[in-house]
Amino acid sequence: MTTTERRYRPAPGAAPVWRMLVAQTAFETRLLLRHGEQLLLTAVIPVTLLALLAFVPVIDTGAYSRLDFLVPGILALAVMSTSFTSLAIATGYERRYGVLKRLATTPLPRSALLIAKALTVLVVEALQVTLVGGLGAALGWRPTGSVLAVLALIVVGTLAFAGLGFLMAGTLRAEATLAAANLVYLLLLVLGGIIIPLDEFPDGVQPVLMATPAGALADGLRSVLADGSGLPWSGVAILAGWAVAGFAAAARWFRWE
Amino acid sequence: MSTSAAVEIESLVKCYGRVPAVDGLSLTIPSGTITSVLGPNGAGKTTTIECCEGYRRPDSGTVRVLGLDPQRDARRLRPRVGVMLQEGAGFYPGARGVELLSHLARLHATPLDVATLVEQLELGDTARTPMRRLSGGQRQRVALAAALVGRPELVFLDEPTAGLDPRMRRSVWDTLSELRAAGVTVVLCTHLIEEAERLADHVVIIHDGQQVAQGSPAELTEDDESTVRFNGRPRLDLASLRDALPEDASVQEVSPGTYVVATTVDPGVLATITSWCAAHDVMPEGLQVGRTSLEDVFIKLTGAEPGTGS
Numbered sequence: 001m002t003t004t005e006r007r008y009r010p011a012p013g014a015a016p017v018w019r020m021l022v023a024q025t026a027f028e029t030r031l032l033l034r035h036g037e038q039l040l041l042t043a044v045i046p047v048t049l050l051a052l053l054a055f056v057p058v059i060d061t062g063a064y065s066r067l068d069f070l071v072p073g074i075l076a077l078a079v080m081s082t083s084f085t086s087l088a089i090a091t092g093y094e095r096r097y098g099v100l101k102r103l104a105t106t107p108l109p110r111s112a113l114l115i116a117k118a119l120t121v122l123v124v125e126a127l128q129v130t131l132v133g134g135l136g137a138a139l140g141w142r143p144t145g146s147v148l149a150v151l152a153l154i155v156v157g158t159l160a161f162a163g164l165g166f167l168m169a170g171t172l173r174a175e176a177t178l179a180a181a182n183l184v185y186l187l188l189l190v191l192g193g194i195i196i197p198l199d200e201f202p203d204g205v206q207p208v209l210m211a212t213p214a215g216a217l218a219d220g221l222r223s224v225l226a227d228g229s230g231l232p233w234s235g236v237a238i239l240a241g242w243a244v245a246g247f248a249a250a251a252r253w254f255r256w257e
Numbered sequence: 258m259s260t261s262a263a264v265e266i267e268s269l270v271k272c273y274g275r276v277p278a279v280d281g282l283s284l285t286i287p288s289g290t291i292t293s294v295l296g297p298n299g300a301g302k303t304t305t306i307e308c309c310e311g312y313r314r315p316d317s318g319t320v321r322v323l324g325l326d327p328q329r330d331a332r333r334l335r336p337r338v339g340v341m342l343q344e345g346a347g348f349y350p351g352a353r354g355v356e357l358l359s360h361l362a363r364l365h366a367t368p369l370d371v372a373t374l375v376e377q378l379e380l381g382d383t384a385r386t387p388m389r390r391l392s393g394g395q396r397q398r399v400a401l402a403a404a405l406v407g408r409p410e411l412v413f414l415d416e417p418t419a420g421l422d423p424r425m426r427r428s429v430w431d432t433l434s435e436l437r438a439a440g441v442t443v444v445l446c447t448h449l450i451e452e453a454e455r456l457a458d459h460v461v462i463i464h465d466g467q468q469v470a471q472g473s474p475a476e477l478t479e480d481d482e483s484t485v486r487f488n489g490r491p492r493l494d495l496a497s498l499r500d501a502l503p504e505d506a507s508v509q510e511v512s513p514g515t516y517v518v519a520t521t522v523d524p525g526v527l528a529t530i531t532s533w534c535a536a537h538d539v540m541p542e543g544l545q546v547g548r549t550s551l552e553d554v555f556i557k558l559t560g561a562e563p564g565t566g567s
Contacts, residue, residue, distance in 0.1 A: 093350060105339075
């Protein structure tokens, strides 16, 4: 029995934090990319919408060419689908199944878990940007503007959505999170300036829609990618406001169990 | 093997609202043992263990795990302690069993070899199936493996064999014995008295939020008392038997027609019982002399049948 005795001989120790981060990010990314319903939200719907709306002129895109209007909107949709809808649903179910409780007894620190989730979102978003941007380019989209401004908008937009996603996942039941996250996705898809220009809406509600994270992100991306403007500070301010409010509320009300 | 305490709890109090779940509980879990924590449903077992795992902050009292405070020293403690939650809870529903173990292994510095663990606990059939589609028994075994993969010094296992078939149950028991042989302290919450009797070096019985007994199974059952059990007609008048027996003996009809005499049983006592039976025309069927079992102790201390509820 000497070999079996040796087998369980204690040798505890945490892996270095960077290795835990890489492992956790790779693991969560793999689970996400394998998840059919999540892929529907993050890849199939954005790509299908872009392809359909690019070919079928159902929407008056106003001053913009159709692709100049659509591609930035669909990029905003992609960011929202991953950093809000998908994050909220996955975290909600992890909470419900006790994953977060169980993980709390592993060497992975809670901060590292949150960073890994953020990195997972960024990895998926990079794939989405490639997919949507690639399809747009194939259809003849020729963006202008600064790549850095686009990256900054995507990162701050991600933070704005993620705070709200965590808030929802940490306070509602998993089933309620699933329903609510999908409802918000649908509402912002229609009302957030993603596929319908905000100036199609009554004057009174335009500022309200503009102040949603989707409205601010879609409009900001459009001003950089289509108009070639610099970083749109008002949009960044709106998104940063959502991020601060969302994370503060999540930190206050998130229940791990 | 060291004789120090792996877990030391002193006057632990933990309330939910105003109801105390744990009410002044003290216990010691010796290092390198398999210690069974027994108690009826709602006795405070889970709350006590969750205070050790760092999930709950005690209202008062002290909890020391491997000499550390589970709240303050959580970060240092976590790599050294393995945890299995009840029903194997706590896993990514979309992750496959083996994939999950490989991932958890990566969070540790010198983990167990996952392939060996998979073989030992017969987890090969979880390699392609997501956790949410595994059977309860398979999930339990993945959860047990997950508690061990980081090569901890101390593991908390909540009903690790619940819902397993007898063969797998024995295989898990073998694993627990191997853990002890390797010097790992095993804290085993269980409802199966048989499991505790068979494996545990140390038993802690919890009732109404307090520790009511702790010690080795031999110590708990050794108060020199043994029992004589026999069957006869129901509702015999036992007064004359009591008079014939030594002062400290107790005689009870535990169920209709089943009688238990608890005392220091010697041949004289046995003769007294059989001659009383002869005098009353009772054929003492199934007459049996036995030591107090752990189950007897459990029932006596808690007034509850083991194996009910969680």
